[in-house]
Amino acid sequence: MEQPPIDLIRPFDSDKMKxxxxxxRINNVKINEPSLDQPIQDDAPIPEKPKRVEKPQRxxxxxxxxxLGMFG
Amino acid sequence: MCxxxxxxxxxxxxxxxxxxxxxxxxxxxxxxxxxxxxxxxQPVIVWDKQFGTRSLYMMFWRFLPPYVTDPKKFKLDTxxxxxxxLLDGNTWRYAFLHxxxxxxxxxxxxxxxxxxxTKLPWMFAMKDDELFALAGVYRRWRSPDRKSEMDTFxxxxxxxxxxxxxxxxxxxxxxxxKRSDYQRWLEPExxxxxxxx
Numbered sequence: 001m002e003q004p005p006i007d008l009i010r011p012f013d014s015d016k017m018k019x020x021x022x023x024x025r026i027n028n029v030k031i032n033e034p035s036l037d038q039p040i041q042d043d044a045p046i047p048e049k050p051k052r053v054e055k056p057q058r059x060x061x062x063x064x065x066x067x068l069g070m071f072g
Numbered sequence: 073m074c075x076x077x078x079x080x081x082x083x084x085x086x087x088x089x090x091x092x093x094x095x096x097x098x099x100x101x102x103x104x105x106x107x108x109x110x111x112x113x114q115p116v117i118v119w120d121k122q123f124g125t126r127s128l129y130m131m132f133w134r135f136l137p138p139y140v141t142d143p144k145k146f147k148l149d150t151x152x153x154x155x156x157x158l159l160d161g162n163t164w165r166y167a168f169l170h171x172x173x174x175x176x177x178x179x180x181x182x183x184x185x186x187x188x189x190t191k192l193p194w195m196f197a198m199k200d201d202e203l204f205a206l207a208g209v210y211r212r213w214r215s216p217d218r219k220s221e222m223d224t225f226x227x228x229x230x231x232x233x234x235x236x237x238x239x240x241x242x243x244x245x246x247x248x249x250k251r252s253d254y255q256r257w258l259e260p261e262x263x264x265x266x267x268x269x
Contacts, residue, residue, distance in 0.1 A: 004169055005256050008207065009155035011233035012248035019239045022195045026076065026181060029109040036106045037078060037179060037195055046190060 073152055074206070074227045074246035077180040078195070079114070080104045081203050083128070086176050089203045090117050090254065092126050100130055108177075110134055110151040116208060116225055117174040119258035126258060131173075135226035136213035137163050143213070153209055155230040155247055164226075167209035172257055173225055174205040174249060184240040194239050207247035207257060 020039040024047070025031050082104060086092065102115055113130045120127040135150040136143055139162070150163070158168040179197035186192060198204050210225040232245040249257045 004159070004260070005172075005253070006159070008249060008253055008257055009158070009228060009230050009247050011230055011236075011245060014233040014235035016199055017196055017233070017235050018199050019194050019196045019235055022181070022193050024193060026107055026193050027191075029107060032105065032107045034080070034104075034106055039195075046186065046192065 073242075073244050074180055074182070074229060075110060075151060076193075077108045077175075077177040077206070077246075078106050079108055079176060080106065080178045081176060083115075085203065086115065086117075086128065090126055090128075090174065090176065090205070092117070092128055098128065100128060102130065108133070114225075115176065116210065117176065117205070117258070118171075118210065126254075129223055131210055131223040131225045133226075134224060135163075135167070135209065135211065136222070136224045137167075138211060138213065140213060141216050150226050152229045152244075152246075153226045154244075155207075155228050158209070158228070164209060167211050170260060171210045172260070173208040173210045174254060174258065175208045175225070175227060176203055177206055178203055180206070180246055182236060182240045182242050182245065184242070196236060196245075205249045205251075205254065207249050 021042050021044070022037060023040055026036045081089070083098065083100065083102065100115065102113075105112075105114070108114055110133050112133055114133050115128050116131050117126050117128055119125075133151060134143075135153065136146065137150075140146045148163070153164050153168075158164045178201075179195045181193050181195055183191035183193050207228040208225045209228065210223055212221055212223050214221040228247045229244040230247050232240075232242055236242060236245045
């Protein structure tokens, strides 16, 4: 019976690997550029998430300046 | 979990690193991906039984088992397969036994959770900056009416090594296959031909 290579499923040797912190821009899948792998300091401050900009509310008909719309 | 990686290598560099032979005539075209995310098409390496060679295919990074009828309604998270349970159940077993693949990457990303709302990304790569291979499984998914089909894959995960645990505190990492094990991983039959000890 065929034996699967289950023994290959193991953690890789840490000594052969390196790690560094990167910018949170990588969280956004729409950003895809070489600079995403640039290291930042391990203890660099965490930038605040940009606040959501509120969309200006559309004026209701009664708030309009009294001009009649072209189609009433 | 492994939910993001980088593949800076182009087709030729992958061909050299994985001994794919001449890929000039290969109709696949892809550009480096600095933010490879699930549910995108990615190049993976499989064993081509017919020609006895390693081949490169574009596959969808989200494994779809054959029993799925509508991918949009399939809610199971299948971008990763847990290494410890590959032989349990219907979802992974057959793929692990017969359809294993290698995912070429330059680095992968894991996140360190700071608080419930904040995760910091850490990148992991080889010290020698060489391209390396994550272990994967794949299946061809066909729609019930057989009008559409797609090759899909998942990355296998295991417990973390010391480096990943120290940097992120995360409890999983992708399985990395050493160059000397590429063939054994890709070609199921080689196991049978090994001499018994």
